[in-house]
Amino acid sequence: MYSRKKQLKAIDRLLTIMEELREQCPWDKKQTIQTLRHLTIEETYELGDAILDNDLTEVKKELGDLLLHIVFYAKIGSETNDFDIADVANEISDKLISRHPHIYSDTIVANEEEVKQNWEQLKLKEGKKSVLEGVPKSLPAVVKANRIQDKVAGVGFDWEEPQQVFEKLKEELEELQHEISEDNASKIEAEFGDVLFSMINYARFLKVDPESALERTNKKFIKRFQYLESKAKEIGKSLQDMTLAEMDVYWNEAKNSLEKGTEK
Helix, strand or coil: CCCHHHHHHHHHHHHHHHHHHHHHCHHHHHCCHHHHHHHHHHHHHHHHHHHHCCCHHHHHHHHHHHHHHHHHHHHHHHHCCCCCHHHHHHHHHHHHHHHCHHHHCCCCCCCHHHHHHHHHHHHHHCCCCCHHHHCCCCCCHHHHHHHHHHHHHCCCCCCCCHHHHHHHHHHHHHHHHHHHHHCCHHHHHHHHHHHHHHHHHHHHHCCCCHHHHHHHHHHHHHHHHHHHHHHHHHCCCCHHHCCHHHHHHHHHHHHHHCCCCCCC
């Protein structure tokens, strides 16, 4: 690992390169905060994929891409005299110090949960009207539900035991089944949403990240289905021409042969 001096030198090198690109590259010169937004979101998802795959080489690369975006935004901000990279770094440093009074002041905490509760209380003291103000509106629904539940739990609005959450989940499933039997389309959707919300809450009590869990299942399904496609091609059949029983043979074969020891 590099020394602090070399780390700072590397950051300074990136800042210099960003200045040169902004002055000399036709594409970089045209970019605005608005035009970079969708690219930043894409890079964030690519980092998420690398983390799920536990590919640390890719994690390093994707972190570099995100760091470039941060430097890019700061450079644009400096050109309009709104902020620069020092403002960005100082802002987050000041926030970290104020949000960690158990480190930088005399507040005493017993565990991680008390740290999270203090965090939410401090944000309210800073002028936020609701603990939910910090949940971005554009978050994917699963991530948003998880963040909502995590934040309200931080101020004590929570179940006490996982079993209570499980019972609530069963209750929501029964309500969904009732609306299905009544063939009430609008209520079916509402109750289905309640089931998903309860599942996400239950995941939190099980210390499972629901977004990561679902994405791992997506990846697993894709691998198994592509295995099925390749086997169908080997025997000269299209999936449309295969029976479910035939496909099930290769599906089970995929479960046994792909990523042994990690899939169940």
